Amino acid sequence: MPEPTIRTTGLTKTYFDRTVVNNLNLEVQAGEVFGLLGPNGAGKTTTILMLLGLTEPSAGRVEVLGMDPARHPLQVKARVGYLPDAVGFYEGLSGRQNLRYTARLNRIESDETEARIESVLADVGLVEVADRLAGVYSRGMRQRLGIADALLKKPGILILDEPTASIDPEGVAEILTLIRRLADDQGVTILLSSHLLHQVQAICDRVAIFVAGNVVAQGRTHELAAAGKGPEHLEVGVDADATSVRRVLGEVGSVVSVNPSRSQPRVWSVAVERGRTSEVVAKLVTAGLPVWMVKRTSDELDEVYRQYFHETEAKVS
Amino acid sequence: MSGDMPSKGNTVPSTRSRGRAGWQVVASKEFADHLLSARFTALIAILGLAAAGAVFAASGAIRSVAPVATGISALFLKLYTVAEDPIPFALLTFIGFLGPLLGIMFGFDAVNGERSQGTLPRLLAQPIHRDEVINGKFVGGLSVISIMLFALTVLVAGIGMFRLGLVPQPTEIARLLVWVVVSIVYVGFWLALATLISVIVRRAATSAIVTVAIWLGLALFGSFVFRAIASFISGTPNTGAEELAAAKLELFLTQLSPITLYEQASTALLDPEVRSVGVLTFEQIDRAIVSNLTLSQSMLIVWPHVVALVAFTVICFAAAYISFMRQEVRA
Numbered sequence: 001m002p003e004p005t006i007r008t009t010g011l012t013k014t015y016f017d018r019t020v021v022n023n024l025n026l027e028v029q030a031g032e033v034f035g036l037l038g039p040n041g042a043g044k045t046t047t048i049l050m051l052l053g054l055t056e057p058s059a060g061r062v063e064v065l066g067m068d069p070a071r072h073p074l075q076v077k078a079r080v081g082y083l084p085d086a087v088g089f090y091e092g093l094s095g096r097q098n099l100r101y102t103a104r105l106n107r108i109e110s111d112e113t114e115a116r117i118e119s120v121l122a123d124v125g126l127v128e129v130a131d132r133l134a135g136v137y138s139r140g141m142r143q144r145l146g147i148a149d150a151l152l153k154k155p156g157i158l159i160l161d162e163p164t165a166s167i168d169p170e171g172v173a174e175i176l177t178l179i180r181r182l183a184d185d186q187g188v189t190i191l192l193s194s195h196l197l198h199q200v201q202a203i204c205d206r207v208a209i210f211v212a213g214n215v216v217a218q219g220r221t222h223e224l225a226a227a228g229k230g231p232e233h234l235e236v237g238v239d240a241d242a243t244s245v246r247r248v249l250g251e252v253g254s255v256v257s258v259n260p261s262r263s264q265p266r267v268w269s270v271a272v273e274r275g276r277t278s279e280v281v282a283k284l285v286t287a288g289l290p291v292w293m294v295k296r297t298s299d300e301l302d303e304v305y306r307q308y309f310h311e312t313e314a315k316v317s
Numbered sequence: 318m319s320g321d322m323p324s325k326g327n328t329v330p331s332t333r334s335r336g337r338a339g340w341q342v343v344a345s346k347e348f349a350d351h352l353l354s355a356r357f358t359a360l361i362a363i364l365g366l367a368a369a370g371a372v373f374a375a376s377g378a379i380r381s382v383a384p385v386a387t388g389i390s391a392l393f394l395k396l397y398t399v400a401e402d403p404i405p406f407a408l409l410t411f412i413g414f415l416g417p418l419l420g421i422m423f424g425f426d427a428v429n430g431e432r433s434q435g436t437l438p439r440l441l442a443q444p445i446h447r448d449e450v451i452n453g454k455f456v457g458g459l460s461v462i463s464i465m466l467f468a469l470t471v472l473v474a475g476i477g478m479f480r481l482g483l484v485p486q487p488t489e490i491a492r493l494l495v496w497v498v499v500s501i502v503y504v505g506f507w508l509a510l511a512t513l514i515s516v517i518v519r520r521a522a523t524s525a526i527v528t529v530a531i532w533l534g535l536a537l538f539g540s541f542v543f544r545a546i547a548s549f550i551s552g553t554p555n556t557g558a559e560e561l562a563a564a565k566l567e568l569f570l571t572q573l574s575p576i577t578l579y580e581q582a583s584t585a586l587l588d589p590e591v592r593s594v595g596v597l598t599f600e601q602i603d604r605a606i607v608s609n610l611t612l613s614q615s616m617l618i619v620w621p622h623v624v625a626l627v628a629f630t631v632i633c634f635a636a637a638y639i640s641f642m643r644q645e646v647r648a
Contacts, residue, residue, distance in 0.1 A: 045647060052442055054646045074444045082442035085647075088435020092350070104342045105443040149439065 005030045005157055005189045006051060010060035013046050020046045022213040023060070028191055028206075033183045035200050036193040038210030044193035045085055047210075048161050051191070052082055065156065078106065081150030085161040085193075087142060091135030095126060095145050098134050099152060106153045120148040124178060140171035147178065158182065160192040164199050176203050231256045231271040237293030238284060239266060248287045254279055267293070339445030343453025344460070351461040356422050364415065364469055371408045372473045374401040376480035391609070393485040394492060394587045396477040408473055409587060412466075412500055413580045417532040419465065420507025423458040425528050426521035427451075427512045428641060433521060438646050451641045455512060455634060462504045470497050491612050496586045499619070502626045503579040507532065509633035516641045535574050543570040568595060572622075575629050582622035585615050594618060 006028040013021040021043040028034040036044050049055040050062055053069030053076055062069055069076040089098045096117060103113045121127045124144040129137070137145065143163060150158055163179065164172045180203040182188045194200045201207060201221055208218040217224055238245050242260060245268055249258050254276035261267035272280055277294070284291050337345075351357055378401035379392065400407040406414075428451065431437040441447060470493055478484060485493070511528045518524035547570045551563035571577045581594040589609040610618075 049646055054438070054441055074446070077442055078444035080442075082439070084435070084438035084442070086435050087439060089439075090350075090436060091434065092353075101342070101346055102439075102443060104337070104346075105339060105440075105445055107337075107444075146439070153444075 004028055004063075005065055006034075006191060007063045008047075008051075008060065009063075011047070011050060011057055011062060012059040013043070013050060013055065014058040019213050021050070021057075024213075024215060026208060026215070026218070028189060030189050031183065031187050032205040033179065033190045033192065033203055035204035035207035036191060036210055037197050037200070037207050038193075038195060040195050041212075042195075042210045043213040044195075044210055045161055048082075048159055048191075048193060051159060052077060052080060078153065079156050081153060081155035081158045081188075083143075083146040083150050083158075083160040083163060085165070087146035087149075089134035089137070089142065089145060089149075091133060093134060094131045095134050095137065095141075095148075096121070096130040098145070099149060102149050102152050108152070116152060116154075120151045123151060123182075124148045125174070140167045140175070143167060143171070143175060144178070147175070151182070155188065157189045157191065160190065162194055163192055164194060164196060172199055176200065179203055232274055232277060233297045234270045234272060234277060234280065235261060235264075235267055235293065235295040235297050236270050236280065236284070236291065237264075237267045239290040239292060244287075244289065245284075248283055248289060249280065252279055252283050269297070339443075339449035340453035340456065343445070343450055344457040347454050347457025348460050351423055351458065357461065360419060360422055361465065361468075364419075364465065365472065367411060367415070368408055368469050368473055369476060371400075371406065371411055372396055372476050373480070375399040375407065376477055377401065379481060391486075391489055391492075391589050393474075393477060393481070393483055393489045394589075396473060396481075397493075397496075397587050398584065409583050410580065412469075413503075413576055413583065414536060416466075416500060416504045416579070417507040417536070417576075419462055420458075420504045420509075421511045421525070421528045421532060423461060424454075424508040424511030425515055425525040427454045427458070428515045428637075429519055429521050429524055430515070432519065441646055447642055448638060451512065451516075451638055455508065458508050458512075459501070459505050462508060463501050466497055466500050466504065488612060492586055492589070492615070495612065495616065496583055499579070499582055499586065499623055499626070502623065502630060503575060506575050506626060506630040506633060509630050509637060513633050513637035513640070516637050516644065536576055539574040539576060540571050543567070543573060546570055565595075572625065575626060578622045578626055578629075582619040582626070585619045585622075589615060591615070591618070594622070 004027040006026065008024050008026045011021060011024040011026075012019065024047060026034075026036075026047075036047065038044055046055060050057050051064055051069060053062075053073040056070055064076050065079055067076055089095070090101070093101070099117045099120070100113060103117065108116060117130075118127070121130050124147050126141065126144055126148060129141065134142070134145065147158075147160070147163070150160075160179065163175055167175065176199070179190060179192065183190050192200060192204070204221055206218070206220050207224065208215045209224075210216070246258055249255050249268075249270065252272075254273040256271040256273065257269075258271075259269045261269050270280060277296070281291060281294055375396050378399055379395050397408045400410065428437075431440060431450075440450060474485060474493070507528075510531065511524070514524045514528045514531075515521070518527055544567055547563065547567035551559070551566055554560040554563045572581070585591045585594055589611075592610060
């Protein structure tokens with residue numbers, strides 16, 4: 001399906017004299033996981049609200065499944081599942097009762113409701129706690145209930161605003177696996193926003209990096225990574241003394257710098273030219289030094305992100 | 318409408334025409350929430366006890382005069398209008414004063430409660446129109462209020478029948494029903510006002526305080542303030558005509574308060590002997606024969622009051638509606 005399911009053309013939102021989203025052009029293809037990445041306050045949530053027709057654009061066009069959300073809000077909202085930033089539930093109702101309310105608002109037939117609720121609860125792994133009050137749910141459980149809530153209408157598109165924010169690492173991994181599985185198994189198109197690039201980039205097919213209302217980079221994850229400049233940073237664990245490590249690595253032309261790690265003993269922070277990591281490892285091994293760990297500390301995309309982020313910050317200050 | 322969009326099996330809601338409208342779903346959820354809430358239990362306990370106490374005292378008083386009061390008509394309705402020690406207010410005054418509390422309790426956090434719980438964006442992302450949220454909330458709240466007021470009236474009637482051994486006449490029942498409807502409109506005004514404040518003010522606690530302040534301000538100082546304004550405008554009347562004009566101005570200004578409107582309307586509805594709520598000159602009451610008005614005549618007297626109460630309610634609700642529609646989802 002080459003036809004994009006979400007397309008924005010010159011999308012702009014201005015509050016008074018402040019431009020929150022500036023001339024945004026996005027295309028999300030059917031079935032892909034698209035990441036809208038950027039620091040807080042970049043305009044991600046505003047963009048999402050415009051996609052759902054909950055906020056009117058100041059200029060530009062939005063098309064969701066071929067419709068303008070501002071003019072056909074109900075048709076769009078019937079097909080798009082939405083997990084808001086910091087999602088909330090009626091705390092006096094159980095998780096299941098909260099879902100029932102959503103089901104009624106979506107006019108799901110009553111004989112079908114319970115089966116659907118059961119199936120989305122199973123999708124997110126909340127079956128056991130479904131009858132507890134939503135008020136006692138942990139942050140991660142609430143987030144998963146929010147995804148279940150968005151899935152209830154069997155959406156073609158799922159829009160997730162900061163799905164991993166303020167959740168413990170284990171919960172993050174669970175949610176990311178769940179999101180990827182939804183895209184792979186159920187063919188749901190997913191647009192997610194996050195300010196935590198390294199958490200979500202692994203599951204995104206494509207990303208747009210969004211800073212201060214402008215998209216600064218957009219494309220496939222690996223394409224963007226290739227666009228990165230500057231050295232890669234490695235953590236190398238070697239059971240050897242500092243002088244021999246420095247001497248051996250000094251012979252490798254692609255190594256930019258070698259410094260002992262601040263946090264761990266017998267670990268060195270090594271900066272190496274992009275794509276030349278293997279030379280470092282090969283040299284250490286042939287020199288007979290016992291290498292027990294090689295870890296990339298900064299991801300390429302992370303680098304890209306940071307680079308753009310700093311550029312914009314520098315411009316602002 | 319949906320012909321040109323890609324129909325991907327179950328992503329297109331096959332049940333669009335079936336099921337209840339969005340506002341009905343919202344209203345029934347609000348209704349159920351209110352009925353199960355602690356504030357409902359507290360309110361019904363307070364109102365029930367106070368009403369029972371008031372009617373008990375009133376029925377005692379009526380009983381003591383009943384043997385000599387053969388000529389008194391609509392004796393049953395006196396249950397609602399007579400104040401007697403040890404409880405210094407009639408049920409009617411009591412609803413006039415505490416009715417606002419009902420409306421405020423069910424409306425003060427209608428919208429900002431959803432906001433602070435984080436449920437508003439999720440709710441608005443469902444396939445319903447935005448106004449269905451606020452309409453449904455108002456209908457849900459008003460339904461609970463109607464049930465409470467109706468139950469209270471029936472409770473009082475029941476105690477009255479038991480204590481007095483008196484059965485209400487059909488005309489008395491009709492008057493009571495009209496009065497309940499007017500009471501619902503009155504409490505509905507406070508519900509609309511509370512809803513409006515809940516849209517404007519972001520924190521539920523603040524909106525509760527603001528609404529209660531408006532209520533107490535109007536209830537305790539409203540008539541003083543309006544009277545002061547009236548006398549300021551009129552100055553010192555010298556002639557009879559001026560005095561009449563001053564009195565009419567004062568009446569008009571005090572009627573800007575829904576509390577006054579409601580009390581005047583309910584007095585006229587529940588007491589068939591009340592022939593006017595306005596200014597009467599001596600010429601008008603001189604040699605007037607005391608007689609009872611029919612219900613339709615009483616309604617004619619209070620019709621402007623009812624219209625004004627409905628107008629106040631509509632204005633408040635419209636303001637709440639418009640500001641809710643214009644508000645950003647995220648704020």
